[in-house]
Amino acid sequence: MEIIDGNQIAASVTADLKAEVARFTGRRPCITLIRVGEDPASVSYVRKKEKTAAEIGLESRLILLPVTITQPELCTLVDQLNTDDGVDGILVQSPLPKPLSEVAVFRRIAAHKDVDGFHTLNLGKLAQEDDTGFVACTPAGIIEMLQRSGVTLSGKHIVVLGRSLIVGKPAALLAMQRKPWANATVTICHSQTANLPALTRQADILIAAIGKPEFVTADMVKPGAVVIDVGVNRVPDSSRKTGYRLTGDVHFASVAPLCAKISPVPGGVGPMTVAMLMKNTVKAYRQNHGLA
Amino acid sequence: MEIIDGNQIAASVTADLKAEVARFTGRRPCITLIRVGEDPASVSYVRKKEKTAAEIGLESRLILLPVTITQPELCTLVDQLNTDDGVDGILVQSPLPKPLSEVAVFRRIAAHKDVDGFHTLNLGKLAQEDDTGFVACTPAGIIEMLQRSGVTLSGKHIVVLGRSLIVGKPAALLAMQRKPWANATVTICHSQTANLPALTRQADILIAAIGKPEFVTADMVKPGAVVIDVGVNRVPDSSRKTGYRLTGDVHFASVAPLCAKISPVPGGVGPMTVAMLMKNTVKAYRQNHGLA
Numbered sequence: 001m002e003i004i005d006g007n008q009i010a011a012s013v014t015a016d017l018k019a020e021v022a023r024f025t026g027r028r029p030c031i032t033l034i035r036v037g038e039d040p041a042s043v044s045y046v047r048k049k050e051k052t053a054a055e056i057g058l059e060s061r062l063i064l065l066p067v068t069i070t071q072p073e074l075c076t077l078v079d080q081l082n083t084d085d086g087v088d089g090i091l092v093q094s095p096l097p098k099p100l101s102e103v104a105v106f107r108r109i110a111a112h113k114d115v116d117g118f119h120t121l122n123l124g125k126l127a128q129e130d131d132t133g134f135v136a137c138t139p140a141g142i143i144e145m146l147q148r149s150g151v152t153l154s155g156k157h158i159v160v161l162g163r164s165l166i167v168g169k170p171a172a173l174l175a176m177q178r179k180p181w182a183n184a185t186v187t188i189c190h191s192q193t194a195n196l197p198a199l200t201r202q203a204d205i206l207i208a209a210i211g212k213p214e215f216v217t218a219d220m221v222k223p224g225a226v227v228i229d230v231g232v233n234r235v236p237d238s239s240r241k242t243g244y245r246l247t248g249d250v251h252f253a254s255v256a257p258l259c260a261k262i263s264p265v266p267g268g269v270g271p272m273t274v275a276m277l278m279k280n281t282v283k284a285y286r287q288n289h290g291l292a
Numbered sequence: 293m294e295i296i297d298g299n300q301i302a303a304s305v306t307a308d309l310k311a312e313v314a315r316f317t318g319r320r321p322c323i324t325l326i327r328v329g330e331d332p333a334s335v336s337y338v339r340k341k342e343k344t345a346a347e348i349g350l351e352s353r354l355i356l357l358p359v360t361i362t363q364p365e366l367c368t369l370v371d372q373l374n375t376d377d378g379v380d381g382i383l384v385q386s387p388l389p390k391p392l393s394e395v396a397v398f399r400r401i402a403a404h405k406d407v408d409g410f411h412t413l414n415l416g417k418l419a420q421e422d423d424t425g426f427v428a429c430t431p432a433g434i435i436e437m438l439q440r441s442g443v444t445l446s447g448k449h450i451v452v453l454g455r456s457l458i459v460g461k462p463a464a465l466l467a468m469q470r471k472p473w474a475n476a477t478v479t480i481c482h483s484q485t486a487n488l489p490a491l492t493r494q495a496d497i498l499i500a501a502i503g504k505p506e507f508v509t510a511d512m513v514k515p516g517a518v519v520i521d522v523g524v525n526r527v528p529d530s531s532r533k534t535g536y537r538l539t540g541d542v543h544f545a546s547v548a549p550l551c552a553k554i555s556p557v558p559g560g561v562g563p564m565t566v567a568m569l570m571k572n573t574v575k576a577y578r579q580n581h582g583l584a
Binding site: 129157165170185186187194 | 411412417419420421446447448457462470475476477480482484486491
């Protein structure tokens, strides 16, 4: 059994990006990060994104907004960034405080600056296998992690547990593409699936993105499978200073011994997501500058 | 075993549409059909669409273009139709003769008039479960046919054979939606799938859209399954005046006795596709007129 080291793989992605960015002439690629309010998780995520951008040599601009900002004000700001030639990528940190509409804001971001890959047009391009679009960072990170771990997808049966817009569906659409690195057979399971363990046990590669702590147990996994745990669940833990610990969607202790490879939580998909955000930003820069 | 009568179900869809259209005040919904050249199959498909539109009480406009039309000329025509308030839906009959680019023309059609459901934005909306978009007519017709045949999707395992943009992928995205009438578990198989019969045999509902005549044989189907045959293959047949016969992707003679229900070719999905085109046109009209 091998533990897939998401931190290490993400570091190799960012090292590649750093080398690429160093070759650019003119201004550096620029990501603008928008954070509304002071949600501690958002503060931490945005800080990590700024830090990674700096490591690669990207310019990052941080816009901090009060929770009192209105929807029209936020949309006007996004419109300005959409037409700002110095900005390649725009990221609005989720979750937005109520009553702001996340969907409306995400759709407001110009598709060619939507480095989060949440825009309707980018999801459509993913389904159409049009590589000019941006793929959402978590599913893109999952596939990149598998590739850099030497896991072949072609002809394999991938079972995706969860049909969310930002993980399950795009991961499935990506894995089934007619590409030499993809070409997987894909099953999408979810809360309404009957006989779930019988399906997950067929997976050569199991992607767990259902948002239920330690949901995937040993009886649901085929010996020798590759398991990617996308869950980020906070469960109460009085032994921790924070009062909680992070756990994935997989019961790691019992499942890991069965697997050929498994990604842990934390230190698995999480770091990959940030790395892919940077990769999307560099791609947006290349497209904006007519580079290959 | 019950044979699903696509003609009958399509007739009930068009009857519903006719009743709905009769209640509209003002101008009738209008679909504009564009045909380039004289491909016999295209001539026949477009005639069928005109006829169905007339039955429902829709206005249809037919634009016939010579094969010598250029890409820019065709795009200019689409642009004019996009801004013509009297046109609700635009359909460019596929296939376009070379060297015209079908993809470029389909993307040129305004998303809100794209009653074929091929636009990137409409595919994205399907993935996002945004019902303001248009779903491609064949997959929409498959689901409508299943519903009107009393087949429940929720919790069922649907295996889709084929990952095409206009059938396999949208059918999968539709069937897995978080809707009471959907909620299916979905597996997408294709040419690169290993152990295909073992997967198709698990299907409660098997959707064959792989484009290979009589590819699905009895050993690939679970007894009691519902089988939807989307294939339209011409195979040489010297006993016919045309020199060919139409066959589906399913070996009907051996598979049908196993099934709870099966759709034939011809007379299955085909008529549903035309009916759903009309349903999309009425929907476009409603959206253009701010009706529910």
